[in-house]
Amino acid sequence: MRVLGLELNKDRDIERIHSSGVNTLDIEPVERRYMLSGGSDGVIVLYDLENSSRQPYYTCKALCSIGRNHADVHKYSVETVQWYPHDTGMFTSSSFDKTLKVWDTNTLQTADVFNFEETVYSHHMSPVATKHCLVAVGTRGPKVQLCDLKSGSCSHILQGHRQEILAVSWSPRNDYILATASGDSRVKLWDVRRASGCLITLDQHNGEKSQAAESANTAHNGKVNGLRFTDDGLHLLTVGTDNRMRLWNSSSGENTLVNYGKVCNNSKKGLKFTVSCGCSSEFVFVPYGSTIAVYTIFSGEQITLLKGHYKSVDCCVFQSDFQTKTKSRLNQAFQDAWSSSDEEG
DSSP, X not given: OXXXXXXXXXXXXXXOOOSSOEEEEEEOTTTSOEEEEEETTSOEEEEEOOOTTOOSSEEEOEEEEEOTTSTTOOSSOEEEEEEOTTOTTEEEEEETTSEEEEEETTTTEEEEEEEOSSOEEEEEEOSSOSXXXXXXXXXXXXXXXXXXXXXXXXXXXXXXXXSOEEEEEEOXXXXXXXXXXXXXXXXXXXXXXXXXXXXXXXXXXXXXXXXXXXXXXXXXXXXXXXXXXXXXXXXXXXXXXXXXXXXXXXXXXXXXXXXXXXXXXXXXSOOOOEEOOSSSSOEEEEEETTEEEEEETTTOOEEEEEOOOXXXXXXXXXXXXXXXXXXXXXXXXXXXXXXOOSSOO
């Protein structure tokens, strides 16, 4: 299992464009060749990960960027970038400047801009949906916003959380199932077709009445600032500022009680972690100071720390086909989760 032997690739690197911390990365799912990065400077960069030179030493080049002089550049920190799941002609970005922007990749112009009343922490488009084009958006307010790319308007709002929405993620199994994580210590699963919306509020105690009332129906004993479905969508991983990571059955909402030990989490905003796909075992990769901690998902065992950065790691992505292509493809993606400044955005 090559994940067990991961280390920093000294033959490959990525052209440095950002002048400050990198908050978010996304590799497009069609060719798995092009990667977006979003920085705390508001800049967005598009990279080609392909080694067309076939030389052993290689720098992945930036194809283009939306820099500080671009008319539509985000004013403040970019918190999330995501490719449109079905082709590379469009991508999305959201920012502390209270906007979600939809970009035409070929012209690098905005096709649409959604404005919000609050700081935007996170957004996500479904990787599998064919019947809707909804972007889920989490902001400093307690309401989850659903923006429809077809109509260009915020189609509806999911109400139930009491504090800021720090992370949102659509299920990779079901077009209409959305998970949200909040500063209110709660994680909710929604069916966005339902008027009432919320299907399950995850309970770390699995409904056991003996637990203290104040932690009833909470996923963590602190803010929940990260969540990620496993590749098959059968389970959901969450992280909280209680320094815990939890694994949930995504259909029943049951806490599987896998023990990952202490998972340090000092982020005051969303924590961008990722999971493996296409491997015989499943792994989760969590930024941990200047390293990335790697755990086996179902045993909870921490198997390694990936070292190479000098300051705090803000995000990481997994290159799913690295075993059949060049080994370095995975490392390139990790290597681009450059160290950030100590500022939170």
